[in-house]
Amino acid sequence: MKIDVLTIFPEFFGQVFDFGIIRRAKGAGLVSINVHDIREFATDKHKMTDDRPFGGGDGMVMKAEPIFLAIEQLLGTTEREKYPPGTKVILLSPQGRPLKQLVAQELADDAEHIIMICGRYEGVDERVNDALVTDEISIGDYVMSGGEPAAIVLTDAIVRLLPEALGSETSAENDSFSNGLLDCPHYTRPADFRGMSVPEVLLNGNHAEIEKWRHEKALEKTKRLRPDLLTGENGDT
Numbered sequence: 001m002k003i004d005v006l007t008i009f010p011e012f013f014g015q016v017f018d019f020g021i022i023r024r025a026k027g028a029g030l031v032s033i034n035v036h037d038i039r040e041f042a043t044d045k046h047k048m049t050d051d052r053p054f055g056g057g058d059g060m061v062m063k064a065e066p067i068f069l070a071i072e073q074l075l076g077t078t079e080r081e082k083y084p085p086g087t088k089v090i091l092l093s094p095q096g097r098p099l100k101q102l103v104a105q106e107l108a109d110d111a112e113h114i115i116m117i118c119g120r121y122e123g124v125d126e127r128v129n130d131a132l133v134t135d136e137i138s139i140g141d142y143v144m145s146g147g148e149p150a151a152i153v154l155t156d157a158i159v160r161l162l163p164e165a166l167g168s169e170t171s172a173e174n175d176s177f178s179n180g181l182l183d184c185p186h187y188t189r190p191a192d193f194r195g196m197s198v199p200e201v202l203l204n205g206n207h208a209e210i211e212k213w214r215h216e217k218a219l220e221k222t223k224r225l226r227p228d229l230l231t232g233e234n235g236d237t
């Protein structure tokens, strides 16, 4: 998989993709991640990437042209129908489809090349959305000052689901949301810590009993913390 991030603040990403599972996935050649400065695609002499909104009002709007030029360079076209198969051009936006595990799983399964556009200010000229974007995605019902944290969240959620990214010792199948439940509680040594002991069942080596206990606890936690996951009110988990 190839991920390209378009931003006016490339330094924001620093070493953020150089740790843990994402670092390992990059090292194993499962994904390559490149961050591009939208300013490099600005054509005027001041390299402007934003301008005042038509119709007046506060704030600035990110210009369409530099983003069109960036997409043209990355994909060879700005016509959505001509994007190579497996291409997703994602606009991070509070107005988009809410990010859920299922959305990340779909992208991990189907996408080969993902371009993420990070907005700033009041947002991005709507013609970017109309012409270029295949998916508008939100990381939650709150407004941040830029799409960069959202691009990091989305990249992490997708990359750890790529086949082999987690390595053989772990798997995502018991993670929260994967099977409609939250994950079960986890414990490690010591068995007794400051008078708090680990549930006995985890120490007896009976794997069938341990599995049963884990399922019960996952269900119990889900009922208590996220009943919406059980009633289906949550939409696509």
Ligand code: SAH
Pocket: 091, 092, 093, 094, 095, 117, 118, 119, 120, 121, 122, 123, 124, 137, 138, 139, 140, 141, 142, 143, 144, 145, 146, 147, 148, 150
């Ligand atoms: N005026 C816009 C918000 C602009 S916030 C509105 O009310 O809809 C500036 C940028 O931050 C957005 O363009 C988007 O890229 C990013 N952003 C803010 N909140 C986000 C969220 N919940 N999910 C994804 N991106 C978000």
